[in-house]
Amino acid sequence: MGSPLVYFNSLWPKEHTYSPFEVMVRKEVGDHIRSWRFIVMLLLVLFTFAGAMYVSLTNLGKAVQNVNDPDHVFVYLKLLTTSDNSLPAFHIFISFLGPLLGIALGFDAVNSEKNNGTLVRLLAQPVYRDQLLLAKFYAALLLVGVLFLSLVLLMVGAGLMLTGVPIEAAELFRILAFAVLSVIYVGFWLSLSIGLSVAFRHAATSAITAIGIWLFFTVFYQIVVNMVARAVLPDPASLQAEQVMAYNNILLSFFRVAPSQLYTDAATTLLMPSVRSLGPLTMEQMAGAIPAPLPFRESLMIVWPQVTGLLAASTVCFAGTYFLFMRREIRS
Amino acid sequence: MENPIIELHGLTKNYGAKKAVDNLSLKISKGEIFGLLGPNGAGKTTTILMMLGLAEPSAGEVIVCGTNATRHPIAVRRKVGYLPDSAGFYDNMTALENLIYIGRLNGIAEREIVSRAQKTMEMVGLGAEMHKKAAVYSRGMKQRLGLADLLIREPAVMILDEPTLGIDPAGIRDFLHLIRQLSREQALTVILSSHHLHQMQQICDRVGIFVEGKLLAEGNLETLSGHLFGKDSLVVQVSVREAVAAPEVLERQLRGLDGVNSVVTTANIWELSCHTDVTPDIVRLFVQNGLNVTCVHKKEYGLDEIYHRFFENNVKKESFQWEVR
Known part of the structure; x- marks a missing residue:
């Protein structure tokens, strides 16, 4: 009875047995936390967060006093989005660091177990196959969720201490929604990389393929879409006003195939309440509109298609993984 | 066989x-040590995976402990422990942690799991090394850890796939003895x-x-050799x-003995093929004839001969098919 921890024993009763799913999630989380790659990714995210916060804090005063900006009253949202162009804002950073985080946590989920000979031993236990996949996905997502939630809460806390301005409910909701959105975005890349780890035998192959897909969408996709549009569609300079609208709409819908585009669109709308549309608006539509921030619910309505798109893409990847894994021969 | x-x-x-x-039918009774013997690629591992419900049979069924292994794999895997031929362990965890993880997956209560894991480690002779990382374990130690991994679950059936692969001879002997x-x-x-025929011969x-x-x-072994060599x-x-x-x-007298099939003699050595063991009668006959017997050697067919006989037959069949083509 020497340890004071004895008083907590009733909190975790020892008669308790964990379900196989809980056991696997516990082990996966432990593995990730101790792994170097997660520590490296964590440091990377922390540094970008600190950098982005530093830049926004130095420019916060100017941004909040800018009366022409309808968002200037939202101090905490400004904290996340203000930048003096020396360093991108935090959500822009996450739009290309998030995929890397997801890939790092998932690229060798299944094939490394298979190559080490632990997969067949694990599946010979009384556990369902899908629980293994689900546990891998859930554990990594849990970590990412805790990471983003603690980051934004740290940000809010630091903001409270430094500015002394009380946070408004709408702001808090927007920031939490942003955290959830980021988790969904990382979840897409996670399920993609777990899928690749089932499809490919070697961890290196699946990592390179995942990074290839990521690079394609971040660097080449926009260039390719622009090039094809220039070759196939007429020059916008020679078009009528409505035709230019249609032209831009077509381009935008193609850009939105890229998950990073969906994420940046949704994050921008959530963090900047004055954004009222993600597509081009006509003068008629804008007539009579007062440049004022939208309520949280309306912003959420605007980003709903983006969020649905990200969720759908993650689900498709996960379902594909499931399909590949369930009927697969497990002998090495 | 009762109660397979x-x-x-x-x-x-x-x-x-x-x-x-291919159309395999087999019954194994409780408490038996059964050896699946065959060359690589004979379908041993596939059969084992089907017994565990890890592979789906194209036809036929597997009943383990009264449960259909294809329909209810989880129920079967609760009772059957399986050590694959290339069992791996999580290198970043200690051997004991590896064992505890498997114990937890099998629903052993948190209260007793650590003591039970330690007891199992001692049972397989790894008591002194249980806090070492699995990465530094030798092949033989890993096989023992694999055995511990089966035993902690207290299974009714243990299935070991090529358990002696890559262990040194002394290690093999100890391991088989332990099993x-x-x-x-x-x-x-x-x-x-x-x-490996000799190992099977020792234990099965x-x-x-x-x-x-x-x-x-x-x-x-007896029925097999009887079956094979007639x-x-x-x-x-x-x-x-x-x-x-x-x-x-003498040859006539020997042939007159009940059980002797044929007699071959070369110089001072007599070779008698028998279908029952009549060695004492043979020796008595030699002695009664006033012969000085220097050595009597009874040759029983071991698995080696059995295996080779099968293998030869197989080769013959293949070469025959070749000729026909």
Whole structure:
């Protein structure tokens, strides 16, 4: 009875047995936390967060006093989005660091177990196959969720201490929604990389393929879409006003195939309440509109298609993984 | 056989056009040590995976402990422990942590899990090394850890796939001894697969010989050799010091013995093929004839001969097919 921890024993009763799913999630989380790659990714995210916060804090005063900006009253949202162009804002950073985080946590989920000979031993236990996949996905997502939630809460806390301005409910909701959105975005890349780890035998192959897909969408996709549009569609300079609208709409819908585009669109709308549309608006539509921030619910309505798109893409990847894994021969 | 714990009925597994397992029927009773013997690629591992419900049979069914392994794999895997041929462990965890993880997956209560894992580690002789990382374990130690991994679950059936692969001879002897001892103590049913005949001979009660997905023969060593070599299952070799004066008379007398099939003699060595063990009668006959017997050698067919006989037959069949083509 020497340890004071004895008083907590009733909190975790020892008669308790964990379900196989809980056991696997516990082990996966432990593995990730101790792994170097997660520590490296964590440091990377922390540094970008600190950098982005530093830049926004130095420019916060100017941004909040800018009366022409309808968002200037939202101090905490400004904290996340203000930048003096020396360093991108935090959500822009996450739009290309998030995929890397997801890939790092998932690229060798299944094939490394298979190559080490632990997969067949694990599946010979009384556990369902899908629980293994689900546990891998859930554990990594849990970590990412805790990471983003603690980051934004740290940000809010630091903001409270430094500015002394009380946070408004709408702001808090927007920031939490942003955290959830980021988790969904990382979840897409996670399920993609777990899928690749089932499809490919070697961890290196699946990592390179995942990074290839990521690079394609971040660097080449926009260039390719622009090039094809220039070759196939007429020059916008020679078009009528409505035709230019249609032209831009077509381009935008193609850009939105890229998950990073969906994420940046949704994050921008959530963090900047004055954004009222993600597509081009006509003068008629804008007539009579007062440049004022939208309520949280309306912003959420605007980003709903983006969020649905990200969720759908993650689900498709996960379902594909499931399909590949369930009927697969497990002998090495 | 009463109350078989494992029953295979017409089990078949096709990979495309290739038949990995072909219409296999087998019964294994409780407490038995059964050896699956066969060359690489004979379908041993596939059969084992089907017993665990990890592979789906193309036809036929597997009943383990009264449960259909294909329909209710989880129920079967609660009772059956499986050690794959290349079992791996999580290198970043200690051996004990690896074991505790498996224990937790099998629903052992948190209260007793650590003590039970330690006890199991001591049972397989790894008590001193249980806090080392699994990465520094040698092949033999990993096999022992794999055995601990089965035992912590207290299974009714243990299936070991090539358990002696890559262990040194002394390690193999200890390991097989351990398996036999555990099987006897806890009335465990053990299924071993291997292509090493001598090891199987040391430990198995019964052996099934697999070639190309078919079970060619099953039984203990005696019935197998009887089945295979028919009447010539036993050869007695007698050496005498001096040449026999009247070999024809002796040969007739020997042939007159009940159980002797044929007699071959070369110089001072007599070789008798028998279908029952009549060695004492043979020796008595030699002595009654006033011969000085220097050496009597009884040659029983071991698994080696059995295996080779099968293998030869197989080769003959193949070459025959070749000629026909």
